[in-house]
Amino acid sequence: MNALSGPVPGRVASADDDADRLVLEHVAAGDHGEIEILYERYGAMAFALASRITGDAALAEDVVQDAFIGAWRNAGRYEKGRGSVKTWLLSIVHHRAIDAIRRRRATAELPEPDGGPTPEPLTLPDLWPEVAGRLDRDTVVAALLTLSDVQREALELGYFGGLTQQEIADRTGTPLGTVKSRMRLGLLSLRRVLVGDGPAADEGTTGR
């Protein structure tokens, strides 16, 4: 039932996704306690993601709590055409974690005169349906290892490091355009490895 409870080789059937949607529908309909089911399923993934991004267990706890409460409040706004519930939840965690470390970074660099900026209400992340259904961790790790080091680094600094493309360019001494194309090619390669299709890497160079 729970994809987190043990490694399953290759793709996992989407039955879990359907079950999650049902739970989220119940949450949206007022069975607020059912958010616990989603927390039990994805709390460990959420905490892993928040911890990786923030590098701070206490802040990660805040982020996860905040994200699940946000998901509970916004359960009615989940659109099933835009990714699984799991992806939706983890996107909220990602979004909040990035927000938290950027805010902390900003306050570290520039002491706040009057308590700093007011945190924004939770905005829902943009997301797209996963290209390959559920995949187990080993498959994903293996896929990431097929990328070049610089592509993987660009993805990780952006996704886990909370750095903008410009910040990555500045820190790594790489031209901004190179950072952009490493990210883009990295994502396209990942897609190709995971689903065996998608545009070739040399296709779609931007018109700039």
Added chain:
Amino acid sequence: MTDRPTAMPLSCDEVRDLAAGFVLGALDRAGMAAVREHLAGCPEAHQEFAELGGVVPYLADSLEPVPPPTALGARMLAAVAAEASARTPRSVSPAGTGRGQAVGPTPAAGPASAGTPPPIRSVPATAPPVVSLDTERTRRRSPLLWVASIAAVLLIVGLAAWNVSLRHDLDGAQAYGAAVDRVLALAGTAGGQAAILAPAQPGGPTGIAAVGADGTVRIAMRGLAPTIGTEVYEAWVIGADKAPVAIGSFVPDAGGFGTMAAESAPTGPGVTIALTLEPTAGRTTPTPPVLSSGVAAGAT
């Protein structure tokens, strides 16, 4: 170019150029907003976003799951329950037509529900989710719900604390959250009482206190101004004889959070808990003004 400071509209080519950064969340706030704005109004499909964005979720799958501390789930669920119960009365009474629904199954002829039985569970299109009335009535009789409703009041205070915690003084907020948990635990014991300590002046310190049947008192406060020199915050219990009794003093941390525990305090039903700022510890009469105070109430 990525970190453009203005909200200048982007061309389709510029948006394509930013797509990978956007789906990874690796643009600054203005960049994210500009792309989002373009996508919302652009007749083009911008298929590259689905192409690139569809693999982003797998990046999180590359991590080994890490079980969160067990208290986290309980805290999250308590906050959800508290917020749900806090908003229920509002949500169940749409525009003044359904007051009866909140307290019992009295038919209410709202515009949409005329001729139909009152819904047990309403699902407003835009309003927040509400809980089942039956569930809610059951909960109202249980001591746990009482603790939850204290937590609901506290949530108004507590949400602000989270926001603080996300940008400033994480340790203090964390300790405050843990102290609140301990206060709520004490309030939930047999014969326990709780008091919301409201500020006398807007912007003053706020918090919660619990009084146990055995005279144990726990207090968690936030929004405390820093003390100077020998100054301390002193907590007082004011019983039926109206004489304030000092029960303990403390100083806040750098984030303005302060917690205190006392034993053998002179307690009784409906005592008042008050907080003052004193020039030194050990005073036997409070120095005005009272900064925050609240009356303890039990579960029954």
